[in-house]
Amino acid sequence: MGHTHSLAEWAEALLLALSLYSAGAALVFLICDADASDFDPRRPLAALLNSGRVDPLLIAIVSARTAVRDAVLDAAALVLLLTTSPNGATHV
Numbered sequence: 432m433g434h435t436h437s438l439a440e441w442a443e444a445l446l447l448a449l450s451l452y453s454a455g456a457a458l459v460f461l462i463c464d465a466d467a468s469d470f471d472p473r474r475p476l477a478a479l480l481n482s483g484r485v486d487p488l489l490i491a492i493v494s495a496r497t498a499v500r501d502a503v504l505d506a507a508a509l510v511l512l513l514t515t516s517p518n519g520a521t522h523v
Contacts, residue, residue: 468474479485
């Protein structure tokens with residue numbers, strides 16, 4: 432006589448099949464009636480930007496970018512000053 436499956440194994444197989452069917456059905460329902468404009472993020476992003484709720488975040492990003500750029504320029508100038516010598520200068 433062959434191996435019989437336990438109730439837990441039957442439940443596991445049933446739930447696995449149900450979850451795979453549900454995932455496939457969700458994808459079909461999303462894609463079936465979908466229009467390309469449904470996946471276009473420009474309209475919600477424009478509404479979010481025009482609402483003014485992200486203005487402090489944008490200001491912080493620009494300030495951080497400016498600070499990083501200034502720090503990089505300062506570091507480059509320091510490296511240039513420390514690694515070169517003017518014409519006619521003697522090393523001590």
